[in-house]
Amino acid sequence: MDMSTPDKKMKLVMVGNGMAGVRALEELLKLAPDMYDVTVFGAEPHPNYNRILLSPVLAGEQTVDDIVLNPLDWYSENNITLHVGKKVVKIDRNSREVETTDGMRVGYDRLCWRPVPIPSFCRFRVRTCPASSASAISLTSMRWSRRPASISMQW
DSSP states (O other), X not given: OOSOOSSOOEEEEEEOOSHHHHHHHHHHHHHOTXXXXXXXXXXXXXXXXXXXXXXXXXXXXXXXXXXBSSOHHXXXXXXXXXXXXXXXXXXXXXXXXXXXXXXXXXXXXXXEEXXXXXXXXXXXXXXXXXXXXXXXXXXXXXXXXXXXSOEEEEO
């Protein structure tokens, strides 16, 4: 489906509930508020918050609620389905679905992947996959190791 119609909106799935991705959603809502049926997945148990202010929270000077940028009400007021505490572990490009660790599958017409930023000292090591499985990307093997060349993503 390439065009939204009055009867059926395109499905936009955003993987990652961070500052940059949600800021892009805010702009999208200003420009085309009725274009997409939006679903957002965030691995953390909170709505979008200001990660720059995380240190005062860890020091006990503020609470997570103090640094939330978009409270849960904002998502519902904008007709956004938010799944907090849900980590996407698979993207199936053939069926155009994402899958979470608990097996939840959600279809999409457009996919925006905005996971938590990765520090600059890290890098991906991508392994190629056989042609028969090239349509599904498994994200379960993306992990930290103890050395700076620390993230690998196996397809």
